[in-house]
Amino acid sequence: MSGVRLAERLPFSPTITGATAVRVLQQISRDKGSTALLLAIPCMLMVLLKLMFHDSEATFERVGPQVFGIFPVIVMYLVASVSTLRERTTGTAERLLTMPVRRLDIVLGYSLAFAFLALLQAVLSTLLSIGPLGLDIKGPAYLLMVIAMLGALLGLALGLLVSAFARNEFQAVQFLPAGVLPQFLVCGLFVPRDEMYGALSAVAKAMPMTYAVQAAGEAATHTGVTGLFVRDALLILGCVVLVLVASATTLKR
């Protein structure tokens, strides 16, 4: 049967990956507080942003879309790094690897589960922003959801990777200011990238969050999907895949 053959040749098992995703979602749904925070925090931050800029509508229109590429990265990074770290430290990851589970099964299972949460989060914050908060963008509104999803995937991948190097939850959280905040500072939100020092703007170019913010800017200022938006989205996706593969290799038997 060709279907069976294909399943054997894949570097992961769809059944185990699916079961892992379901299990991760079950775990998260048990923790009602975390789920609520995960979904509500980006919305809350958007409201805060709106209140901050209630006098200058133009600033809100500029910054509002950009944070869609930033907040999901941070929120997902935290959730993903802590929950995969827990998996590693309680010995369940090691147990899984003594079974016919492949590393990609675990990494993809986690990615699927968190991508589902990221989707919920993106839909919620987009609806809130373009609805009650009155955020106006030139492009179609679903582009904001795409950016939020990409940002969440990026945060998730970084979180998975970091959990390999952190010994405990405390260190994983400490990696946030080390790895994510620099991206946040140079991504173009505070100072346009072409006004930065040459070296700094080169650094910004190497950071994936920059492209999420740039894509958000594209969506806000152009009608329709621009070539730059597509390029940025693909760049981020490529980055996510790279980081996921890197974190799969850190899962050792």
Next chain:
Amino acid sequence: MTKHSGVVHQTETSAALPGDLPAVAAYGLRVVRGRHTVLQDVSFTVPRGCIVGLLGPSGCGKTTLLRSVVGVQQTTAGHVQVLGYAAGAPQLRTRVGYVTQAPSVYADLTVLENLRYFAAALGMRGWRREDAVVRVVKEVDLASYADKLVARLSGGQYSRVSLAVALLNKPDLLVMDEPTVGLDPMVRRELWLVFQRLAEEGTTLLISSHVMDEADRCDRLLLMRSGRLLAGADRETLLEHTGCDDVEEAFMHLVQAASDAEERARRRAAEQSLLPALPGFLDQGGAPEAERTYFAADTAR
């Protein structure tokens, strides 16, 4: 085996067939972590279908030894053969069950959710998965807690969930790291009944413990101290050989004998600057590899 005119003939189901291979055979196993030698030239065999107790004080390398058998430990030298394959081989993933010292199940899931997930991880689907889950719940007597969160269970129930996960695929070899530590006598007794039933059904069990009185329940013993194997024999042989009344005393006797032997060897080496020659295997002629008795130091009185 049948004997004819002084020549030992082996019947057709002889040692060459996989069925007769020992469940575990380790040769010259050595594990070095940094500057610390955790395991030093450990060789032993675990015959099929029996309960082998790995006994020794805390920190003597029992967990490292078990991890090497399961194939999750990086070894410096030596070889471990499990059911005819190198330890950790893909063919063994569904045939070896491993119960870690700290129960490794998800505390924030219910017993059933845990079992269903691990069954899926073992590649089971549909009714086979449900069957396996129901079977192990009965086997370790968890039916009345099946829908409870693992985090809410008592210590004994918690480790039984971990054991249940290891039983899902009816493993040929079950490796358990101190499964009864910290449990009350009643629960320990119940667990040992489960282990005995599994052995009767043909499962090989390798169980570590630092409680010497659990030795009485094992068919065979491996005694360890600071990374070395002191002895590998069945209980009777061990007691006979050391002339002691119980395993704890025998263990102390062997520890003393081993350090005496080391001391003698060191003195001899210092005097003659020769390599220390520790007495090695007791050669038992035609005895099959798996039933060979091993003592690190000759301790016969």
